[in-house]
Amino acid sequence: MASAAFEEIVEDFEFLEDWEERYRHVIEQGKAMDPLEDALKVPATKVDGCASQVWLHPKIGDGVFHFDGESDAMIVNGLIAVLRMLYNDLPVSEVTAVDAKAELARLGLNDHLSAQRSNGLAAMIARIRETAAAAA
Template sequence: MATAAFEAIAEDFEFLEDWEDRYRYVIEQGKAMEPLPDALKVPATKVDGCASQVWLHPVIESGTFRFDGDSDALIVRGLIALLRALYNDMPVSEVGAVDARAELGRLGLHDHLSAQRSNGLRAMIERIRTVAAAS
């Protein structure tokens, strides 16, 4: 169960056979995001468990989930962009049903991320799920 935005990314990944190209694609996705304002880079939005600095700022309006995020690491910023494509504009009631690990697995990310990056990705997903469940 993925959004149309994430499906478009999955389709793009099918055409990128080389992992250097895929990494570049993920980084470009992150570069295309608007930076998170410094005023939102506070302890409440910081994600623990990530090797780099990561901030996620969720917003739930009219039952729709979305979030903005940022990181000081380019690849992590790209991973945030992928998660935004996966979750943004989804009914908040459906966020918990998304199997993010399986969806990201379709991109082959699990085999190509370091253990630290994988742990950080899990921490980001857990934060998203926790915020959605609390609403």
């Protein structure tokens, strides 16, 4: 069910020797994203439940789901980039069918994030799913 972009990061992770390299790769993915416009960093796009500041801005057009986002924490920015690879460009009707926990487990993320980061990741996934469900 994962997108081609997500499959690419899964393949990248297979070649990285240890978690530190994977962690750096996630951070680099976040650094490669365009920043979210300040005008989009509003209470409506802010994700509650994250230890850091997180904003997700969905864009749904022609039945296709897409979102941009940003965080003030480098690793969380990287997690946003990973979620974008997982969800962006899927038909909006398929977004809620993605088993994010299982897909992210393929990267080993579940085993290496703090409880706070895991909670924040879950909050981001919940926001994505709610947005897609409302649009479907």
